Amino acid sequence: MSANLxxxxxxxxxxxxxxEMGRSVVDLGLIYAITAMPGGAIAxxxxxxxxxxxxxxxxxxxxxxxxxxxxxxxxxxxxxxYEPAWxxxxxxxx
Amino acid sequence: xxxxxxxxxxxxxxAAALAFLIAAEVLAVAGLGYPAAGLxxxxxxxxxxxxxxxWLSLAMAGALLQFVPVLVSRPLAFPHLALPALAAxxxxxxxxxxxFAVLAGWxxxxxxxxxxAAATLLIGFAxxxxxxxxxxxxxxPVGLFSRFILIGLAxxxxxxxxxxxxAAILSGxxxxxxxxxxxxxxxxxxxxxxxxxxxxxxxFGTSYRLxxxxxxxxxPAPHRVRTVLVSAGLALGLGFSGLVAPLAGLQxxxxxxxxxxxxxxxxSAFYGRDILALYRTRRRKALEINMLxxxxxxxxxxxxxALLPVAIAAGAGEGIVAALAFLLAFGWLGGLTLAQLVKIVSFMTWLGTYASRLGRGPAPRVxxxxxxxRTGWWFLFYYAGVALGVTMLAGGFATGFRWAMLSCLVGTxxxxxELVRVRLLSEIRVGDRPPVHERPRLLLARxxxxxxxxxxxxxxxxxxx
Numbered sequence: 001m002s003a004n005l006x007x008x009x010x011x012x013x014x015x016x017x018x019x020e021m022g023r024s025v026v027d028l029g030l031i032y033a034i035t036a037m038p039g040g041a042i043a044x045x046x047x048x049x050x051x052x053x054x055x056x057x058x059x060x061x062x063x064x065x066x067x068x069x070x071x072x073x074x075x076x077x078x079x080x081x082y083e084p085a086w087x088x089x090x091x092x093x094x
Numbered sequence: 095x096x097x098x099x100x101x102x103x104x105x106x107x108x109a110a111a112l113a114f115l116i117a118a119e120v121l122a123v124a125g126l127g128y129p130a131a132g133l134x135x136x137x138x139x140x141x142x143x144x145x146x147x148x149w150l151s152l153a154m155a156g157a158l159l160q161f162v163p164v165l166v167s168r169p170l171a172f173p174h175l176a177l178p179a180l181a182a183x184x185x186x187x188x189x190x191x192x193x194f195a196v197l198a199g200w201x202x203x204x205x206x207x208x209x210x211a212a213a214t215l216l217i218g219f220a221x222x223x224x225x226x227x228x229x230x231x232x233x234x235p236v237g238l239f240s241r242f243i244l245i246g247l248a249x250x251x252x253x254x255x256x257x258x259x260x261a262a263i264l265s266g267x268x269x270x271x272x273x274x275x276x277x278x279x280x281x282x283x284x285x286x287x288x289x290x291x292x293x294x295x296x297x298f299g300t301s302y303r304l305x306x307x308x309x310x311x312x313x314p315a316p317h318r319v320r321t322v323l324v325s326a327g328l329a330l331g332l333g334f335s336g337l338v339a340p341l342a343g344l345q346x347x348x349x350x351x352x353x354x355x356x357x358x359x360x361x362s363a364f365y366g367r368d369i370l371a372l373y374r375t376r377r378r379k380a381l382e383i384n385m386l387x388x389x390x391x392x393x394x395x396x397x398x399x400a401l402l403p404v405a406i407a408a409g410a411g412e413g414i415v416a417a418l419a420f421l422l423a424f425g426w427l428g429g430l431t432l433a434q435l436v437k438i439v440s441f442m443t444w445l446g447t448y449a450s451r452l453g454r455g456p457a458p459r460v461x462x463x464x465x466x467x468r469t470g471w472w473f474l475f476y477y478a479g480v481a482l483g484v485t486m487l488a489g490g491f492a493t494g495f496r497w498a499m500l501s502c503l504v505g506t507x508x509x510x511x512e513l514v515r516v517r518l519l520s521e522i523r524v525g526d527r528p529p530v531h532e533r534p535r536l537l538l539a540r541x542x543x544x545x546x547x548x549x550x551x552x553x554x555x556x557x558x559x
Contacts, residue, residue: 019448052163058450088310
């Protein structure tokens with residue numbers, strides 16, 4: 001059940017697009033982890049391509065909103081991390 | 095986590111900068127300044143300072159007010175000083191040009207305009223320096239890229255102070271300075287520190303960060319960046335020594351400026367190697383217009399800085415030196431600035447208009463705000479003018495140079511038009527534009543784009559997530 005919810009959340013996050021690249025935060029490798037808790041709470045660990053990134057607040061909010069809209073999700077916590085630092089190699093092949 | 099701020103006045107700095115560039119180009123097309131006048135004659139000095147202070151320095155200042163907070167992930171310090179600094183710089187430049195006009199005998203006025211201009215410009219640069227310095231030093235330890243800007247600001251201080259000394263001497267109020275041979279011996283060092291240090295070195299440091307972000311390239315190895323910083327710092331240190339040598343009763347001579355320029359050429363070669371590596375290792379394969387239009391700028395740097403010390407050492411004529419200086423000012427610094435303005439303006443516009451819609455439905459991409467390929471054609475006009483201008487200056491063809499500047503002017507006017515259209519969201523279908531009250535203002539960030547006095551920590555400008 002939790003793996004399924006995590007998968008649904010990941011699919012939902014594919015709608016959160018980077019305005020420069022037009023690719024999703026998932027494809028860009030910005031989502032480090034999606035963990036579903038018992039009861040439907042979701043914990044997401046994400047990063048940005050650079051510290052001080054301008055869009056950080058908006059991205060966190062958009063990610064939380066997209067995840068929260070998934071049926072079965074009861075709550076979302078988004079944590080930002082720079083360990084490990086994002087690298088261009090994390091981008092998924094097109 | 096703290097985030098950088100959306101600088102309210104950056105667009106105003108850019109607008110003023112572009113207005114001064116167009117003014118300089120119009121005057122050059124009209125035949126004012128070199129080669130119709132001597133290199134150090136007042137008419138040429140007007141043009142040079144319109145470009146150096148009006149165009150390049152104001153554009154650099156506006157970009158730094160936006161970029162430095164992003165670089166250090168701290169809000170801009172003393173943000174309320176941004177407008178007074180801009181006002182002082184613009185007023186100071188008008189006074190300076192008026193002082194040069196008096197010096198040229200174009201109108202009868204007091205030569206005291208020159209020291210008054212110097213004082214006004216010093217105030218403007220000091221306010222700007224205070225904001226940037228306090229912001230940079232608020233993040234410890236001071237990062238590698240911040241050091242480029244710190245050294246650049248030191249060069250700005252030396253340039254502005256030496257320029258003030260020149261202004262005092264030219265106005266006849268130099269006092270004890272008159273006894274020294276600051277003029278004309280100090281001029282090459284004044285120019286080196288201004289163009290090579292304040293504008294050039296900071297362009298080096300900021301472009302490292304911006305290119306990594308724009309092209310999704312891996313960060314360059316720190317030791318390679320440090321090599322550029324140290325070698326360029328050495329060159330500028332030599333330049334500073336040459337500038338203050340007369341104060342110690344020493345005459346630095348021509349070999350000194352040649353040596354400083356040669357070391358700067360070496361630093362530029364290291365820098366060029368890194369830039370090439372960034373282009374080659376980028377993950378974003380399709381180059382946007384800002385990165386495409388930067389390529390001639392990097393080529394101009396490579397050609398100009400490699401040949402300038404050779405030309406001076408070989409005792410080449412004034413025309414050759416002027417041609418190479420023009421290539422560095424208009425090709426390298428001017429070209430890079432124009433190219434990156436397209437990206438900075440479009441990203442800031444997107445941020446102020448669409449960032450709050452992120453994840454809430456369809457929104458245009460940043461690149462959708464820019465008209466392509468039309469914008470690229472304007473850059474072609476601009477760079478064609480630069481190439482022709484270099485040729486005409488080297489050959490001593492004054493009329494040909496005016497035609498070259500006309501091409502630059504057409505290109506610049508076209509790029510300015512495109513930037514205005516970006517701010518007006520002209521490339522977005524009417525039905526997809528936000529309501530009028532949510533659209534960006536032409537010259538400044540809307541008040542509701544900023545949460546505090548100057549900044550909304552959630553909304554900042556840098557082009558990548």
